[in-house]
Structures are given as structure tokens and as C-alpha cells.
Amino acid sequence: MFGWAIKSLLNQRASFAASVVGVASAFVLVLFFDAVWRGESVQIVSYIEHSNPDIWVMQSGVSNMHMASSYIWDWKADRIAEIEGVKRVTPILYLNTAIELGGVDYFGYVVGLPEGAARAGPWAISAGHAMPGAGEVVIPARFLDIAGIGIGDQVSIADSQLSVVGLSEGTYSIANPVFFMRYSDLSDILSAAGTYSYLLVDLQPDADPGQVVSRIEDEVEKVNAMTHEAFVASDFRMAMHMGVQILVVMTAIGMALAVVIVSFTAYTQVTRRQRELAIAKALGFRSRMIYLFVVYQSLVVTLLGYFMAIGCTYALVGWVPHWVPNVTLVMSSSSAVQLGASILTVAILSSLPAALRVARLDPVQVFND
Amino acid sequence: MVPSPLLNAFHLTKVYGSGQARVSAVDDVSMSVSAGELVLIMGPSGSGKTTLLSMLGALLTPTSGEVEIDGVRLGSLTASKLPAVRATKIGFIFQGFNLLEALTVEENILFPARLARGGVAAARGRAGDLIDRLGLAHRRTALPRTLSGGEKQRVAIARALINQPPIILADEPTGNLDSESGQEVMMVLHDIARDEGRAILFVSHDPRIEDVADRVLWLEDGALRDRRQDRHSWVRDPVCGMRVDEVTASVFAEYEGRNLAFCSQRCLERFQADPERYAAKLT
Structure with missing residues (x-):
């Protein structure tokens, strides 16, 4: 099933490439905004980090x-x-x-x-x-x-x-x-x-x-004393916390876009391949096996989009500061890993509309010439 | 000794709609096909041939009646068991070939093998034999879009045979083929029935199949009826010159006030591409 799913995607290269680029764009949105905020947060604590005493003392x-x-x-x-x-x-x-x-x-x-x-x-x-x-x-x-x-x-x-x-x-x-x-x-x-x-x-x-x-x-x-490491972490947390809601909204928008794009791809694949999927059903493949076909395709599109997004964001993080000198960008591997962990959910969610169509496929249509 | 039937239909009926809109697509059809037998079902368009074939192929549930395949009564199985019956007991051949465009000839043939015992690995040798036997060795890695109609149908036949099903159901297997390819496909199927003892059931308008069929059943208005010879009206396909029964033919075109019957869509397309060339034969 996996081989067929991959070959079907490759059989329509333009549509496949467009889907991967679409998903990558959505993920770039998420990763790039995170890099902007993280870079800014790193700069916010830059003074504290470089001052580098052993202990900071401040008002209670x-x-x-x-x-x-x-x-x-x-x-x-x-x-x-x-x-x-x-x-x-x-x-x-x-x-x-x-x-x-x-x-x-x-x-x-x-x-x-x-x-x-x-x-x-x-x-x-x-x-x-x-x-x-x-x-x-x-x-x-x-x-x-x-x-x-x-x-x-x-x-x-x-x-x-x-x-x-x-x-x-x-x-x-x-x-x-x-x-x-x-x-x-x-x-x-x-x-x-x-x-x-x-x-x-x-x-x-x-x-x-x-x-x-x-x-x-x-x-x-009436004083508060903190080790340098604790003070840096506290300030960084505060800086990040100020952007958490924006980050969450941007991440949600990016993920929603990715779900829509992958869903559209999966649905289009099912629609285009409706006859072939009906053939598979007629030949004895169960609906859940055909659903796997859809999930595999969604996973491949989502994963490729993800890796493309990592590469693009990495490139942007290197290039953008040359064009816009007052922006500091820091790409975080933890954000990339978190996004990667959500890939499976995106792929499965995206396959649902297509799966409903698969379930409704009537294998008798194979007799229509 | 008379071989026992591999395919039995008992009082099969399929009704669509209800009340005034009630239509009996298939009406109380009983029939059987034994091992090594080729049975042809003919009938006019809309007579219920495809509905009957769908029920016999475990693709459509009858309103009443029963289908028995290789000793298994389909009515006794839950819907979730039917795909396994289709995968192992029935080989399908379609008019439109229905190959998977992204897969090569060999991959198409092996496609249903993953549903059978032993999977693709066990079927690979059998696929090689079928490829050789059906003259597809030089096309093993070709994609369907590069094949001729005859080659496509031979791939479909190999795919239908890969799981060694006892029953082959064929829907207009020569419908999209020219005369030569159609004849070639028919002979392959004839050999399969004779040499391997499979039960083959055709649905077709193609009178050429009558020559190789053991029995011809006539389906009209959803019911099997006696076929009346006076219902035949033989004419020649203006493209390939083949004999076509105007009563059962499904491909027609009107040309200069005349209604022309064709053996296949392919011949019709060739005619439409250059009608003057073939009009000369219409004397």
C-alpha cells in the first residue's frame, strides 16, 4: 500500500510538489515566527548574560x-x-x-x-x-x-x-x-x-x-537574591511568556493552514484516484486498507513539507538579518522537534475528510466504462 | 462425471426504489457455472447485466435470493467477510481495463496478491509465468499509459488470475478492443477455462464471444429468457468489418441518415475520425 501511495503521488508530480510547498509554507510561518520571538528573547537577556556576576540581588x-x-x-x-x-x-x-x-x-x-x-x-x-x-x-x-x-x-x-x-x-x-x-x-x-x-x-x-x-x-x-543562571532563566521565561499568546495564535494558524493544505491534497488525491480506489475495493481491499493509502500520502506530504520548512527557515534565519539588521533570529531545535511531534496529528486529521469519501466509495462503479 | 458448479445463483432479485418508482433491475434469476465452463450473458442495454454481475461478484447485495461461490453462500457472510471472498475466489476483468496508472505491468499484476496467502513474495513466480504466458515479458516494467488496449486487457487478465481464483467474472472484456485484440483476449480466456478448470462468466454484446462460449444466456428486463433467433439482425461493423448484432449492439452512430452499429467504442472513434474513408464500405 505504501509503495502504491508513493508512486501515485509521484505520478502527479506537479500536484505533489505544490502540496509539499504549501505545507512547508504553513510550517515556515510557525518556525519563522518562533525564531523571531526567540531571537528577540535571547537579545532581551543579552545584557544580563554578558554582565555575568555570580549572584543578582534586587528588591524583594x-x-x-x-x-x-x-x-x-x-x-x-x-x-x-x-x-x-x-x-x-x-x-x-x-x-x-x-x-x-x-x-x-x-x-x-x-x-x-x-x-x-x-x-x-x-x-x-x-x-x-x-x-x-x-x-x-x-x-x-x-x-x-x-x-x-x-x-x-x-x-x-x-x-x-x-x-x-x-x-x-x-x-x-x-x-x-x-x-x-x-x-x-x-x-x-x-x-x-x-x-x-x-x-x-x-x-x-x-x-x-x-x-x-x-x-x-x-x-x-527585603531583597531577593538569585544565582546568575536562575536570573537569566527567569528573565528569559518572562520575555517568552509575553509572546506566548501570539506564538500560540501563530502556531495555531500555521497548523490550521497545514491541515487545510494536507486535507485538500488528500481529498484531491482520493477524488482523482476515486476509480482506482474503487478498483482496489472491488479486488478485495478493505476500506481501512484504502484509508491507509490516504494516510500514507498525507504523512509523506506533511513530512516532506516539514523538512522543507526546516531547511527554508534555517536559510531565512541566516539571510534575513543581512537585509533587516535590527532583527535577531534564533532557530530553536526544541520548537522544530515539537512541531515534528505534531506531524502525525496533522497527517491523520488531514486524512479524515478523504477517509469519509473512501468509506462511501461504491466498488460497483468499476463497471462503468 | 459432471463437474459441480463453482458459481450458483438462486432466485436472485435486485429492486431499486419503492412504490411507483420501484424498478426490478434483476428479477428472479437462477443460474450456475461449472469448472472449465465459459458462460456468456447477453442482452440489450439496461437489461440488468451489470447488476447481475455485481451481485455474482459480491459487490452488491441482492434484495432477495442467494449467491454461492465455490461452496460459500454469500448471504451467510457478514459484509466485512465479502472483500476476502472477492480477493481469493473471484477474478475480475473489466471493459475499461481498470489498471492502476502509477504501477508497472508487473506491479499491477501483483497488486491483489498481497490479499492472498503468502502475499506478494509467494506470487512473484506465478506473476512471472503469467507475464510470459500472456506475452507481456517485454512490457514487464511499462506503465499502463504506454500499453495498447490488447496489452492492457492481458495485464488485467493476469491480475485476475494472480490469486488463482476458481471464478472469473468479465464485463465486456473485448468492448474496447479492436477485432484482432478482442479475438486474442477471447482465446486466452478460453484456454484458461479449458486448461485450468476455472469457471468463466462473461457479460458482453460482442457476438464473437458466442463462438467460444459453452452456453449463452439471454437477459432481458432483468430476467433470463429464451433467446429468440428472430431477434437477431446481423450487420457489418463499417470499420473492422466484423459481424455485429444490431439488436444487442450498444455502440451506434448516425451517418447520412443511416443508423450504424459498431462492435466497440474504438471502432466508433475510428469511424468518427475519418467517416468518408469508411463510408465507401457502406453500400
């Missing part, structure tokens, strides 16, 4: 950075610095806000760095310098392409004019490009003198991060 009740606010009194940083196992504490002030570049507002992270901060600043610089002084700002280098803003240009953050002194790499995403300015300037803007947002804690070489987290939470009230 806060467990992520994206779209969050956190305030900690400055004396708590001093307390934490004295806790056993702690080597160094780097405090930052942090704000989610609109930043005006060249007359256009961009939403972004603003990180206020204390003078001489050992970490928490930009990790790669393409022009200028990494540490901003008073009245200065370091912006993502991508804004040179997007807005034509570079070294020496002016940027407005909450009505404060700052001069661009550095262009940083790897700090751009659509949702949260990261801007670096002096702690004191951001503190003035926020009227938040004496407070920090996050504390980046480095540990002594032999200290256990889990134990130090417990000590910090025991000895300093």
Missing part, C-alpha cells in the same frame, strides 16, 4: 529585569559586600524608558554605571569608549544604521541631553536596546539618590553561590 518581590522596576537602599550593597563569600558588589541603577534618537523615540534599558564599575558596562565597543562620563551616553552601534546616530550626536533621555561617546556591539534588540550612562546622571533624572536597582555580586573563588544567596536573604531584609 522582583525576579527579573525585563519591564521591571527595583529599588534597593545603597547601604544594603555595603551590607552584602561584608557577607562571607562575597568578593565584590557592583551596583547599577536601571530604568525602562523611551529614548529619543534623531527625533524618534525608542524604548530601551538605561543602565546607570558607577564610576570605575568593574562589570555591568558594555562588553564590546566598535567606536569611542565604554565608560560614559557625566553628560555622556554609550548607545548600541546598530543605531548608526537605523537612525544615523553616532559619536558626538545628542540623545535625549527623560528631557536630559546626553552626548554619545561610545557605540557598543551586541546590545541592540527591538524590545530593549541597552544604553549606558553615568549612575549620577540617571540618579538625578530619577531623583533616586541613595538607591540602586540591582546589585551584581561576585564571589570568592571557593564560595558556593547557593549558600551565599541564602546568607544574603537571611542577613539583608
